[in-house]
Amino acid sequence: MKIFSAEQIYKADGLTIKNQQITSDVLMERAAIGLFEWLHERLQGASVKIHIFCGIGNNGGDGIALARHLHEHGYDAVVHVVNYSEKRSKDFLINLERLKDRKLWPEFLNEKSVLPEIDENDIIIDAIFGIGLNRPPTDWVANLIKHLNASRAFTLSVDVPSGLFPDRVPDDFDAVVRANFVLTIQAPKLSFFLPQTGIFINQWEIIDIGMDGQYLLETETDYDFITRAEIMPLYIPREKFAHKGTYGHSVVLGGSYGKIGAVVLAAKAALAIGSGLVTTYIPECGYKILQTAVPEAMVVTDGEDDFINHIIIPFEPSVIGLGMGLGTKSNTVSAIAKFFGNNKKPLVIDADGLNILAKHPDLLKKLPPKTILTPHEGELRRLLGDWKDDFDKLKKARTFSKAHDCVMVVKGAHTVVIYDGKGYINSTGNPGMATAGSGDVLAGMLTGLLAQGYPAPHAAIFGVFLHGLAGDLTASKKGYEAVTALGIIDTIGDAFVALFNSDMENAKKKTSAKS
Structure with missing residues (x-):
């Protein structure tokens, strides 16, 4: 629209x-x-x-x-x-x-x-x-x-x-x-x-x-309002004779002591949205947690430390989502900088990955074209500098996106995906999604969509919409206050189903009634 x-x-x-x-x-x-x-x-x-x-x-x-x-x-x-x-x-x-x-x-x-x-x-x-x-x-x-x-x-x-x-x-x-x-x-x-x-x-x-x-x-x-009518043409159906390799191999790279849960959420979300394979790349302290919490995912660890200090992925992934719970210790920053210099694979960058870019803007030149960045307001301010109002914020985000050929996912009540000078304003989501881990789930979903072959702008638009729709369906059953990141993941499948029937509109009506 x-x-x-x-x-x-x-x-x-x-x-x-x-x-x-x-x-x-x-x-x-x-x-x-x-x-x-x-x-x-x-x-x-x-x-x-x-x-x-x-x-x-x-x-x-x-x-x-x-x-x-x-x-x-x-x-x-x-x-x-x-x-x-x-x-x-x-x-x-x-x-x-x-x-x-x-x-x-x-x-x-x-x-x-x-x-x-x-x-x-x-x-x-x-x-x-x-x-x-x-x-x-x-x-x-x-x-x-x-x-x-x-x-x-x-x-x-x-x-x-x-x-x-x-x-x-x-x-x-x-x-x-x-x-x-x-x-x-x-x-x-x-x-x-x-x-x-x-x-x-x-x-x-x-x-x-x-x-x-x-x-x-x-x-x-300059802007479109994204509803179901705009989303349906982006959907890529599953093929009858496909196998897990058909739908890509996602790497979720992040975590540090006390923040392994962010990787758990992102990995679960990448699987729930359809990535064929998921490997987590984490510090050693998260090994048992990941093997227990996400049995479907494979785990690669980074030595014996509580944070990542070098990155060697021993296979060719389809896409890498990074930054969730990563931390910004000097060894980790050095490892990320070296990784950016060598990597050619599509990226989704969230959380501390964005904070590292903000502190070291020269690294932006090393990102592959159409890298997806998923900042919340604080992270966006670190990347762009301050703005005078919301209109100026979008103007600066559009300029940044063009300058660095990246897909910006400006998170908020109406998340805006920005690419090539244009903004796509999301129509789904609710206040219950202002909860810990919701952003990690979104980053995992975008990673999983890229793994399946969605072009980066489409992956961002579709993933943001589906993330919000899953949140709406969760809120329609539990109310805003009880929405959790895990609850959103558990409802991703329902969100896919809702795209093809009236449940999407019903979810919106129910969440409005609870407000």
């Missing part, structure tokens, strides 16, 4: 009007009908008071047109026009006249107006600002937004919560509508998925207004 910029949406508007030979107010009417049908399906004529706050641009025009449909179906709809400028969009004025023709008179609000009373049992429709907002709301409009947020009434925003910019963080977080639900026009917006801006949105759905299909299909976007 493509995430279009504001400029691309405006271009789609223009092409739709031209190619479909319609007027712009017809598009606004499509949006209003979509908004009304969504509300009417849920309210079924309920006698609830609906406050519609409309700006004087096209977002406000959507709200004005919606008010007309609500009024015609007997709803108690009150329209408040937020008069923040002398300018009016043409389609806003057209729909304002249509509203007046039906004897529904809006209340015009300005900086001297008394703020309307709103009961917590009322409904607020927020249609003040849309994606065209390019500066912070004026003080009196900001106060109005604070008033709406303080009402505790259910709030539905049209397209985006008012006060939220499409491409940057708000200057005043109190001057942004906190929406219980957003009905967004044609496509989601990037700000829905970033920590600093996604907090203003609880849930969202798309209102399809029939924009020009060819433009939407052919236009390249």
